Amino acid sequence: MSGCGTERGLISVDEALELIIKQPKKLGSINQVLQNSLSRYLAKEIYSEINLPSFSQSAVDGYALCSHAEDLNNQKFQVTGEIRAGSESHDVLNEGQAIRIFTGGKIPEGTTHVARQEIVEVVSAKEISLTEHIRPQADIRFTGEEIKNGQLLAQVGQFLNIGSLAALSMAGVQTVDVYRAPKVAVLVTGDEVAEKAEDLAEGKIFDANGPLLKAWFEDYGLEIELIHVADDAEQVTHYFNELKDSYDVIITTGGVSVGDYDFVRPCAFETGFEQIFWKVKQKPGKPLFFAEYSHTEKDHRCYLLGLPGNPAAVYVSMQVYGKALLDTLQGNSAEPEWFSAILDHDLKEDARERFLRMHAYFDNGQLKVKSLAKQQSHMLSNLMQANCLVRIPASVKLEAGHILKGIFISN
Template sequence: MNQAIALDNHSACGSEPGLITVDEALQLILDRTQALTTECIGLDQALNRYLATPISSQINLPLFSQSAVDGYALCHEGEIEAGVHFELIGEIRAGQRSELVLQQGQAVRLFTGAKIPVHTTTVARQEIVQAIEHQNMIKITAALQPHADIRDVGEEVAVGQCLGQAGQQLSVGAIASLSMAGVQTVHVYALPKVAVVITGDEIADTMDELQSGKIFDANGPLIRAWFQQQHQQVYIFHVTDTEYAVSQLFHDLKDRYDVILTTGGVSVGDYDFVRPVALNIGFKEIFWKVKQKPGKPMFFAEYARKQHSPCYLLGLPGNPAAVYVGIQVYVNLLMKALQGQKSPCAWFSGIIQHELKSDQRERFLRMYAQFEQGQLYLNSLSKQQSHMLSNLMQANCLVRIPANQNIQKGAVLSGIFI
């Protein structure tokens, strides 16, 4: 880890006209993205999906008044003093149907979750109950208040109570909660169908090809792995840096995919065809170029389809660090917006452990964060250049560094865990 980190200042890169801020770019994605259609699926297939409609409980939880412990259902008016005897008239296990009805001075043996019999006034846990040998009698060995250890019908969830809001992501805990309430199917937003386009002629498939100036592809595996982490499939295409090849591919993809995610080809070089080709075939630009580092020449556009929601094109620069930032921040937000989740990014706050020099662009730095005595402390990692990824072996967060500010040790910065 570095005690300080200084990146090259390229004043022209930060001062050129037309750049929008990171927050403006994020808000445009939220504002301009339409949610996809919905579908009904089984709860067992719904992990990490987003609810399209609220869910209300059709039952009470508990369904019936039940025992919270292994013990005895008792019928007795008021507080029970130690030494009181009760007649034992039966036993009820969890899940067992019983027609037993208690009268004053009677008891029934119960197990946790068992339905309490009619006229039960309290439950005595088995630790304070003594059986009287050779008699169907028990003795209470400690004072007991009315209504002890009884789970009342509907005390957790009542019929009609909202269990989940539209836009809510279904976590492991949410799946368990809905299952307990008897929910078997849910209406969720459809998963976006995503095409990933890796542009460029420089990708090597073998070690031998490295001798001819090619490089191994990090962007394709990076993007595929990120989507695997989201439990979502993507389709990866490689295209050469020719206007014809890019145009043919975009024509084919725009009507079959909800998102076209590209890497490379979005700047102003002689072989950067993503933006001009997209505009030529009918995509409408939402923004191009963000005042950030890495990832300035990011491009976001939409294509209106007649019988479907728009196809969105998010063009990321080709440098792998820019792709990594784009995936973690912008693609993540876009995927959620397509599934009805329009909440802004949730940034954490942490304390930087060293100074940082200013830059005219807002920066996303890969850092290592750790909690110490209730505080989150941040440390920058070396090798932050946009073509480098090796520090991702140690990084666990991306931290936002405001533009045009010298950051002092102890400053509070925002970021996201990765």
């Protein structure tokens, strides 16, 4: 499709991304159990309702001591009891007394020092002495030293990954307000899908787009409705009508170009969608289509992302625009997390901005990227080796060493 980047009316990748990120209205929020909220975004900030640690505790297995002497090493301590992690203790230490304590055990009243067991000598059944000097505050975790009661724990928009979910659990957070997960339907259009090898002889092909989108959403953490539709205006219109009022997002593949059988746009307009943009000056994925349907009485919107039919265009569009749209609906209007990397070799120019599948590798603190063969939009096999998508600006011949933006795609 040489030369068609010069076509009029195309918007740039950055313009398309901005419309995807700015235009959609956030979904509402729901309150749900924290443990079921992996990969969601917080819709309401969280303040801690406890101190962390919530009581002063030992950082080691050892002894809590009470001594106001200058030099503890000349002293013998009488052992009066034992405190385990999780056990309630009302012991009080007096001068010259010690108590056996384990990591996480609650520091008893009267404690001046904690001595880890490695520097303690057991003199007799009930008596210990120290073999090294210790500082008064060492090996104690003090109440509230990490988090104070009332302190901000997490902000609106916080992504609930493994670490943040664990940190909130530790602060006793049981439920969270998160943006509702978008309800998504995927329509794979096309008459050309083969069920078995024999169909190939008749001009059909095996379906990559269905499995690709199923896997993409499994990885993103959303269940979807996946529907195969023939290249038939009546059927496409039927599904748009059926889905637009109960789904937040419809994703279509194919049928979005200017061919005589490209039904997606006409059917979208017929069923009340309004175009936000069509056609992006990029490769792959030029005919990308984005539209919105709005039911004002119900305060409901449905966004239609019409992807081209070529599987590489589907792949790139989902990684770049699909993720941005779904994140935006969940309150996180952010661009993809572009890395910056150093081009490993020269690159020919092209009239359109390209997303090339590349291999990124680290070299002494520098990220370098190397292109892979078989970049055409109907080819996917280089995704076995690719670990990133790299943006190649339009209409410039690039030399090795040029700095480029990209995203990692290893999973």
